[in-house]
Amino acid sequence: MSTSSPRETAGTELTLDLESGALEEGLDLGPGASPWRLAWRRLRRNHTALFFGLVFLLIVVLCLLAPVYSHDIAHRSPDVGNITGTVKVGGKTKDIVSATGIPIGPTWDFSKFFLGADSNGRDTAVRLLYGGRNSLLIGAEATVLTMVIAVVLGLIAGYFRGMIDGVISRCMDILWAIPALLLGITLGTMIAVGGIGPIKGDHLWIPSIVIGVVYIPYVAKPIRGQVLQLRERDFIDAARQQGLSHTRIMFGEILPNLSSTIVVFIPLILANAILLEAGLSYLGVGVQAPAPSWGNMISQGLQFIPAAFSDVLSPGIMLVLAVLSMNLFGDGVRDALDPRSKIRIDH
Amino acid sequence: MARFIVRRLISMAIVMIVISILTFLLFEAIPNGNPAFRLAGRNATAAEIHQIEVKYGFNKPIYVQYVKTMENIFTGKAVSYTQGYNVDSQLWQDLPVTLWLAFGASFLWLGAAVGIGVVGAVRQGKFADRFLNVLAMIGVSMPPYFLGAVLLYYLSYKAGIFPISNYVSLGQNPGEWFLHLFLPWITLAILYVGFYSRVLRSNILDTLNEDYVRTARAKGLSPRRVLVRHVLRNSLIPIISLWGLDFAGIIGGGAILIESLFGLNGVGNLTFQSIGRLDVVVILVVVILTSFAVVFLAAVIDVLYAYLDPRIRLS
Numbered sequence: 001m002s003t004s005s006p007r008e009t010a011g012t013e014l015t016l017d018l019e020s021g022a023l024e025e026g027l028d029l030g031p032g033a034s035p036w037r038l039a040w041r042r043l044r045r046n047h048t049a050l051f052f053g054l055v056f057l058l059i060v061v062l063c064l065l066a067p068v069y070s071h072d073i074a075h076r077s078p079d080v081g082n083i084t085g086t087v088k089v090g091g092k093t094k095d096i097v098s099a100t101g102i103p104i105g106p107t108w109d110f111s112k113f114f115l116g117a118d119s120n121g122r123d124t125a126v127r128l129l130y131g132g133r134n135s136l137l138i139g140a141e142a143t144v145l146t147m148v149i150a151v152v153l154g155l156i157a158g159y160f161r162g163m164i165d166g167v168i169s170r171c172m173d174i175l176w177a178i179p180a181l182l183l184g185i186t187l188g189t190m191i192a193v194g195g196i197g198p199i200k201g202d203h204l205w206i207p208s209i210v211i212g213v214v215y216i217p218y219v220a221k222p223i224r225g226q227v228l229q230l231r232e233r234d235f236i237d238a239a240r241q242q243g244l245s246h247t248r249i250m251f252g253e254i255l256p257n258l259s260s261t262i263v264v265f266i267p268l269i270l271a272n273a274i275l276l277e278a279g280l281s282y283l284g285v286g287v288q289a290p291a292p293s294w295g296n297m298i299s300q301g302l303q304f305i306p307a308a309f310s311d312v313l314s315p316g317i318m319l320v321l322a323v324l325s326m327n328l329f330g331d332g333v334r335d336a337l338d339p340r341s342k343i344r345i346d347h
Numbered sequence: 348m349a350r351f352i353v354r355r356l357i358s359m360a361i362v363m364i365v366i367s368i369l370t371f372l373l374f375e376a377i378p379n380g381n382p383a384f385r386l387a388g389r390n391a392t393a394a395e396i397h398q399i400e401v402k403y404g405f406n407k408p409i410y411v412q413y414v415k416t417m418e419n420i421f422t423g424k425a426v427s428y429t430q431g432y433n434v435d436s437q438l439w440q441d442l443p444v445t446l447w448l449a450f451g452a453s454f455l456w457l458g459a460a461v462g463i464g465v466v467g468a469v470r471q472g473k474f475a476d477r478f479l480n481v482l483a484m485i486g487v488s489m490p491p492y493f494l495g496a497v498l499l500y501y502l503s504y505k506a507g508i509f510p511i512s513n514y515v516s517l518g519q520n521p522g523e524w525f526l527h528l529f530l531p532w533i534t535l536a537i538l539y540v541g542f543y544s545r546v547l548r549s550n551i552l553d554t555l556n557e558d559y560v561r562t563a564r565a566k567g568l569s570p571r572r573v574l575v576r577h578v579l580r581n582s583l584i585p586i587i588s589l590w591g592l593d594f595a596g597i598i599g600g601g602a603i604l605i606e607s608l609f610g611l612n613g614v615g616n617l618t619f620q621s622i623g624r625l626d627v628v629v630i631l632v633v634v635i636l637t638s639f640a641v642v643f644l645a646a647v648i649d650v651l652y653a654y655l656d657p658r659i660r661l662s
Contacts, residue, residue: 179599306504
């Protein structure tokens with residue numbers, strides 16, 4: 001698939017034009033202002049992006065505080081249910097889960113079932129925070145995995161060209177041809193059952209690995225395109241003349257020039273990874289019960305639609321808020337580092 | 348041109364074969380063990396298990412199994428290991444709903460995107476930019492099953508405007524059919540409309556600067572005619588190619604996530620159920636056929652592009 005469909009060309013002609021940006025608006029920072037300082041200034045002026053970056057940070061902090069909330073405020077564990085128990089709300093005693101299996105709705109009281117309970121009598125708010133911890137952690141792990149593998153593959157393919165490039169690029173084409181969700185389902189079903197080596201099938205690393213693999217081609221292709229251009233530049237020739245090894249040239253000379261592309265990709269991949277994790281967990285091939293994740297909480301809540309709709313709303317809203325804020329922040333980062341907006345992730 | 352098509356078709360075939368081998372190996376690698384155990388049931392004797400192994404060919408070498416599986420899939424003989432039904436006939440039975448879902452939704456977002464994109468480009472301004480940005484961002488950030496659940500809850504359960512389940516086919520009752528598919532259509536359309544209008548808008552703005560547009564204006568054509576016949580026509584080409592791929596993407600993505608929610612018994616719901624049962628054969632068939640569809644559509648689009656733009660086929 002070496003011909004140019006619009007998606008492929010979008011990534012391969014990627015050049016980050018930091019110098020011209022410096023000419024246009026860097027004058028008042030002095031002639032020596034680094035591209036990173038200029039980009040940082042552009043990002044700082046983008047109040048929408050900063051605001052949503054803060055929103056995401058807030059979600060992260062809240063989710064990290066999950067054990068504190070669970071132990072000291074709600075006094076409930078995320079995994080242990082209480083189907084037969086009762087709780088006092090506004091002077092009245094109510095069942096946590098009614099005789100017909102309908103869980104209690106939000107009480108708006110932080111100390112007891114702030115957002116209600118799920119059908120197993122577990123505190124939704126506690127699970128929401130623990131689930132967020134899982135979702136965010138998996139998103140972060142998957143992003144690290146994707147970025148490391150994709151950058152290394154892109155560097156090798158673009159630097160050595162020829163056969164090696166052919167093999168890597170065709171592998172990327174094949175991964176890319178399978179829709180992301182289907183690829184996630186394939187890998188998820190495969191290893192959710194038996195695990196990989198010492199990692200058990202219900203371990204949280206499984207969805208991280210699956211999602212990490214799925215997004216590799218989306219990053220590796222544009223990185224390869226950029227490496228193909230960079231390797232023709234004079235400074236690479238100079239490095240070769242000096243007798244530097246291939247590894248030194250790839251990681252010492254070319255890699256630093258990819259840094260802005262990599263930085264632009266990180267938030268976009270993170271947002272997509274969180275979304276895919278939720279989708280896979282919703283389908284039952286991501287985070288395995290009883291471990292909570294926003295995705296499997298939504299699917300559990302849906303079993304009782306229209307009753308207890310708050311069990312669908314609360315994880316759904318958290319999920320959308322997290323993904324949306326990361327996407328909007330990532331958009332700002334892209335505007336700051338890549339004003340021509342060449343980098344994007346296709347679905 | 349013929350050479351280009353042949354080359355493109357060969358590379359398409361290679362990708363398809365590799366995809367089928369890869370997915371087959373992935374599913375074979377499921378360490379859950381011999382599928383014969385699952386087929387035979389709990390209290391099967393060793394002889395019964397052996398009989399099933401022979402019947403389905405699980406005892407053969409892996410490449411024989413691969414060829415056999417592919418043969419089964421493409422001659423309509425693939426059988427679900429856990430449920431016992433014929434996968435291909437089940438797929439054919441379920442496909443119309445999913446195709447209706449994908450067609451309806453994609454025409455809805457395409458039509459809406461043309462409207463919004465044109466208005467956004469003609470009335471160029473900061474507001475249109477921001478609005479489309481927000482819409483596109485919400486689209487890429489919104490999980491379809493959550494959006495669908497919210498619409499279903501408020502419009503079907505609370506307001507009672509749309510029916511809840513029990514899909515009715517077009518032949519039985521067109522009005523009911525429309526009402527059943529309306530919410531799923533809207534759900535999927537909302538996800539894509541922002542992105543499409545944004546792309547179309549920037550295409551239109553690029554095209555407006557072309558020389559032939561100035562020529563068309565200079566020879567006295569009305570602004571509307573210039574916009575529709577000269578600008579929009581050219582701006583739509585990249586959109587249509589995106590549309591082809593997203594259409595296949597819906598069958599391998601959106602449909603799986605929302606069909607069960609709206610009680611549509613399509614391919615997506617079948618996949619959803621099969622994932623729950625770990626019914627490997629069905630997932631294998633769906634993954635292979637959907638990826639084939641994506642690869643095929645990509646090839647068709649490349650050929651169309653080469654036909655429209657000679658520079659591509661000569662390079």
